[in-house]
Amino acid sequence: MSNTATAPNPVNSLPPSPKKAHWFFGNVWYLLKGPIDYLKECSEQFNGIFRLTSRFLKMVVVTEPEYVKHIMQDNNRNYTKWFKNDVLELILGHGLLTSEGDFWRKQRRLAQPAFHKERLARMVDTMVNCTQKQIEKLEQLPGKKNLDISKEMMELTLNIVAEAMFSSEVKGAIDVVSHEIEEVSVMATARFNNPLRLPIRYPTPANLRERKSIKNLDDVLNPIIRERRKSTEHFDDLLAMLMEAKDEDTGEQMNDRQLRDETMTIFLAGHETTALALSWLWYLLDNNPVPAQKLYDEIDAVTQGRTPTLEDLQRMPYTRMVMDESLRLYPPAWLIMRENIEDDEVGGYRIVKGTTVLIPVYTIHHDPRLWDEPEAFRPERFSKENAKSHHRFAYFPFGGGPRQCIGNNFALMEMQLIIVMMLQKFRFKVSAGFMPEMHPMVTLRMKNGMRMDIERRT
Numbered sequence: 001m002s003n004t005a006t007a008p009n010p011v012n013s014l015p016p017s018p019k020k021a022h023w024f025f026g027n028v029w030y031l032l033k034g035p036i037d038y039l040k041e042c043s044e045q046f047n048g049i050f051r052l053t054s055r056f057l058k059m060v061v062v063t064e065p066e067y068v069k070h071i072m073q074d075n076n077r078n079y080t081k082w083f084k085n086d087v088l089e090l091i092l093g094h095g096l097l098t099s100e101g102d103f104w105r106k107q108r109r110l111a112q113p114a115f116h117k118e119r120l121a122r123m124v125d126t127m128v129n130c131t132q133k134q135i136e137k138l139e140q141l142p143g144k145k146n147l148d149i150s151k152e153m154m155e156l157t158l159n160i161v162a163e164a165m166f167s168s169e170v171k172g173a174i175d176v177v178s179h180e181i182e183e184v185s186v187m188a189t190a191r192f193n194n195p196l197r198l199p200i201r202y203p204t205p206a207n208l209r210e211r212k213s214i215k216n217l218d219d220v221l222n223p224i225i226r227e228r229r230k231s232t233e234h235f236d237d238l239l240a241m242l243m244e245a246k247d248e249d250t251g252e253q254m255n256d257r258q259l260r261d262e263t264m265t266i267f268l269a270g271h272e273t274t275a276l277a278l279s280w281l282w283y284l285l286d287n288n289p290v291p292a293q294k295l296y297d298e299i300d301a302v303t304q305g306r307t308p309t310l311e312d313l314q315r316m317p318y319t320r321m322v323m324d325e326s327l328r329l330y331p332p333a334w335l336i337m338r339e340n341i342e343d344d345e346v347g348g349y350r351i352v353k354g355t356t357v358l359i360p361v362y363t364i365h366h367d368p369r370l371w372d373e374p375e376a377f378r379p380e381r382f383s384k385e386n387a388k389s390h391h392r393f394a395y396f397p398f399g400g401g402p403r404q405c406i407g408n409n410f411a412l413m414e415m416q417l418i419i420v421m422m423l424q425k426f427r428f429k430v431s432a433g434f435m436p437e438m439h440p441m442v443t444l445r446m447k448n449g450m451r452m453d454i455e456r457r458t
């Protein structure tokens, strides 16, 4: 590929690496201590690609959009997902997030129609009803002060994905699944933090707890799938769509094991990211009163206080711009990771096979070479006229290339409905003395949640 961003360099040399290095752990020491600041510092020093030294891993970071495109799109077949970890495999099996190659391609083809826009339109009612229930819950809270709003958003998005998947036919099961999925997410995050933890086959107390949660999930999901197979009733939910999906060429359908893996994957991938996106958005609105007012005005003018419809959402361009800008500043999937199967050349540098390639979405979304005043919250960047001015891989909260998020339209519709309905009623204010702190794990969490007071707008 062409070398657009780096200075000429000896062909096939390794990318440059920062001088500052820990005597034992190399550069990676600084990455682990504070990834957001360190990646920013390095990306300012290098031109789109650099290497981080470590005794244990070959690691390269890519921040130039054209190079990101090469890895995620043009040469994507040379790159696999990075997280090969026994717990994720146990939880998600061979679901979309964790599978590779031909198997992944076949599953993706089968699952894709369930996420088409016209199918998603049928989920508006589910999303509206769940949001309405959450609003009623918030309205009944005494005081409405110093609340961790990220917990409320997590509860809401998990309910939405559960109902979208199984309808409300299995209410009791949804509660168990919600609870266990939350447990498993916390445990998966703890494991991500501590790579030295013993593999799940060892019966340590933490591993036994993890295994128990996974078993509880299986005990709920498997009977639902079995019952559905026998049922003659008509369902219009994600599970029904996944069950009906047929491979165009072979006529093959998903078996029970594949259905279990895909439902589990969609649960896990489909709630925390959206909840974090909303929590950061409430925070940004409180800090940016002028765009916030513009947003309230659009919502009030279009809906006149009634429950929003899909057509209403299409008439709210500013709401969408606010969402885009918020996903730029706080992308929930802040870091994408890959590993190359064969040697590759990126920006004139050699990427040795088996290298862990980091694509720091957050760093790219904040790069002053790509964005004017990158820290400023300016929804106008995403107006119809301006949106086309940035590179496809300068802004990619949902990833890109063939492994792009399958739930992106689901998430955008869900976020927009929640924003409109919540802001018809409430204004979210950061609680006095609270300052959210980024906690970059698998997703871009906050260290101590998002403490907010809820004021009534109407």
Ligand code: HEM
Residues within 6 Å of the ligand: 081, 096, 097, 108, 161, 265, 266, 269, 270, 271, 273, 274, 277, 331, 332, 333, 336, 337, 397, 398, 399, 400, 402, 403, 404, 405, 406, 407, 408, 410, 411
């Ligand atoms: C704001 C919310 C969301 C964000 C920011 C987000 C982000 C992403 C990103 C960046 C990827 C690609 C990861 C990579 O390339 O390594 C991804 C994949 C995926 N997402 Fe999302 N996501 C969101 C919501 C959802 C929802 C609502 C669902 C399901 C209902 C979902 C299901 C998935 C699945 C199944 C994959 C794997 C796709 C594949 O590899 O074929 N996501 N997501």
